[in-house]
Amino acid sequence: MTTEVRARQRSDARDNRERILAVARAAFAMDGLGVPIREIARRAEVGAATVYRHFTTKEALLAEVFADQMASCAEIVRRGLAADDPWRGLCLVVEQLMAVHALDRGFARAFTSRMSEPAEFAAERDRTLASLLELVRQAKDAGSLREDFVLEDINLALLANEGIRADTPEMRLAASRRFAALMLRSFQAHPVWTPLPPAVRLPPAQG
Template sequence: MTAQVGTKLRSDARDNRARILAVARLAFAAEGIEVPIREIARRAGLGVATVYRHFQTKDELLAAAFAEQMVLCSAVVAEGLAAEDPWQGFSLVVSKLMEVHALDRGFARAFMSQLPQALDFAAERDRTLRQLLELVDRAKRAGALREDFVLEDISLALMANEGIRAEAPELRVAASRRFAALMLQSFQANPTAAPLPPAVRLPLTSP
């Protein structure tokens, strides 16, 4: 009987953790990282204390919620570094980061800010940012990226990208691709008037 109770408790704990993470991912993706813990608990149908039993701080919850996106982001930057042409590698990374951001507002804020501070997430993010800086340096040395470009310009592009409003995820991605193409032309040392991806009809005002 004791073993059965212990197994049931462990099962309940696993279910609660999975529910918290599922709710947190949806909330952070749609609304950003400012969604408070108490709101995550309410949507998960759990008490705030239960959330804190699984995640002692909000940073821990953010890191767990964004673990898969962090792996994807690191892979994107590594792919860019592996490209033979520095500008093509840089363009690929900017385009894909903006596409990820179009689908997940919370992750881009966590990645480009100092949050979350959970050690594993922070270490992986810092490593990826160093690789991103290396990619920027390569593109500048090749004469493809303007000399006054700084990493914060990617932050600015992501912040502007967050302003894209469309109900359907595929429309947000399509609009983000066109915006990324515009940004990349402005980042070039000697911009060329390349064709843009198709335009997307968007509302003129925020909902």
């Protein structure tokens, strides 16, 4: 096999990998984690075997697809933990995490689930959740966060936030901001009345 042929094969493999990632990222963001590998392959115009050559399991594909979002969430929580006031730090975290998840249905599931993803992805998520738990403890110690609050309440808010349906990403973000404000008011130990962000007209819920 000539050097030129090998170089072309490597280039084709890189192109396939990038196309698979791009298609998977769009599919999981729009339709959630349930999109099967065969559908990812069809949209990427490759065979399922090609997908598995690059990503041995669906979980490995998910981890690669969501690596940037996971890093972004970790940074959001670090900034919240570094805030002078733990309540304001927690507000920042909830508002910004919900904004990230409002634009990506798949990542909300990946972040809150316990799927058997590669160890590096799981370790980063677990570190982020541990930091978030520390921020929750600090907010409770400061008397700002209600004592019966548990970390799963944030997971619940994120999964509910995932269900927002709107015509545009901008409308989803606006609806997410209002929902985050409502959630934070319910989390606060002594709620203080403040105006909510503007309401957004959403499609009627489907029965």
